[in-house]
Amino acid sequence: MSLPRIAVDAMGGDEGVRVMIEGAALARRRHDQFKFLLVGDEPRIKAALAAHPNLRASSDILHTDSVISGEDKPSQALRRAKGTSMGMAIDAVKQGHAGAAVSAGNTGALMAIAKLTLRTMPGIDRPALAALLPTLGENDVIMLDLGANTECDTRNLVQFAVMGAAYARVATGREAPRVRLLNIGTEEIKGTELLRDAATVLKAAADDLSISFDGFTEADKLCQGHVDVVVTDGFSGNIALKAVEGTARFVADLLRRSFSSSLRSKIGFLISRPATELLKTHLDPNNHNGAVFLGLNGIVVKSHGSASAAGVANAVAVTARLLEENVTERITADLARVDQDSLRPARSQEERA
Incomplete structure (x- = not known):
């Protein structure tokens, strides 16, 4: 059975069509069983496809020259979504013309349009944005x-x-x-009452959910590799993510300055170049690009707006793997394995008040 197509918002991102098409072409080399629906300005897409005959042979084009800009507020984006490249890519998922959509456009607009168009899955109140962060362990950590x-x-x-x-x-x-739940400490008494209640519920339901749950983790342990999933609210999660990304840039810039500060430093750089190249690869956000909106009736993946072609390829590859592994169906199956009442805290928010 053939796999569903991937709809690509070819107009999103800082560099638009060229990088999005080049990234999709790179991804198809790794996932050559997939076909693509490229949404955007048809003349520009065709011009970019001229350098990628393999992608051209496996793609259809859905024309529009209307784009959601980075300055558009979610409310503005919703009003004009229908005719835009982002809106049409997501609608293709709703209509069954594609199994997933990828965009490097405005994150707030993408979330709003995706949620309104696809709706949340049964048993899920709100979708969440999840991404893979690099760690010192064998696997990346998923944070949402x-x-x-x-x-x-x-x-x-x-x-x-x-x-x-x-x-x-x-x-x-x-x-x-x-x-683990992200908290200000690992002790059971730490954090807000909401966090402690969530820990109680997850501990009780861990066997039914087939997870290993042992309470809390702190922000400085995010990239140690001891955890597979870190759960938090979007406010704390966004701050933590930007702190991690900022620290990575700080380390990279500090090394660059140190190695260029003197002749001896430059010689030292040449000697240690294999190690610094490995560090650069590990810290490069393009190698971990592709955040997923989980909990929708369809897969939507967000690429960094500034991602290179390699970064876009990674986001498309994430999308392909989620389709191959039927992640939406897996979430549905996991929710069905437990009584929904067991996922509620013992006390309601009104009772706590």
């Missing part, structure tokens, strides 16, 4: 939510854990992913 929901209740956090674990089984191959 990274900005889709600034405020979350206990039930949201528990659902995020279910979705993150399903993604982790695809990304890591681990049948019982190690799941």
Whole structure:
């Protein structure tokens, strides 16, 4: 049975058509069984495809010259989504013309359009934005939510854990992913009441959910490789993600300055170049590009707006793997394995108040 097509918003991102097409072409070399629906300005897409005959042979073009800009507010994007490249790519998923959509456009607009068009899955109250972060371990760590929901209740956090674990089984191959809640300490008494309630629910449901849950983790442990899934609200998650990305840039810039500060430093750089190249590869955000909106009736993947062609290729590859492994169906199956009432805290928010 043939796999569903991947719809690519060819107009999104800082450099638009050229990088998006080049990235899709690179991804197809790794996933040559997939076909593509390229959404955007047809003349520009055809011109870019001239250098990529393999992608051209496996792609259809859906024309529009209307684009959601980086300055558009989500409310503005929703009003004009229907005729834009982003809106049409997501609608292709809804109509069954594609199995997933990839865009490097405006994150807030993408979230709003995707949620309105595809709706959330049964059993999921809110979708979450999940991404892979590099670690010192054998596998990357999945972190969610990274900005889709600034405020979350206990039930949201528990659902995020279910979705993150399903993604982790695809990304890591681990049948019982190690799941932790992000907190200011690892002790059971630390954190807000919502976090402590979520920990209680997850601990009780861990066997039914096939996860390994042992409470909390702190931000300085995110990249140690001891955890497969880190769950938090979108406000804390977005701050933590940007802190990690900023630290990576700081380390890279510091090394660059150090190695160019003197002749001796330059010689030292030449000697240590294999190690620094490995570090550069590990810290390069393009190698971990591709954040996923989990919990929707369809797969939508967000690429960094500034991603290179290699970064776009990685985002498309993430999309392909999620389709190959039926991650949406996995989440549905995991939710069906437990009584929904068991995913609720023992006390309601009204009772806590």
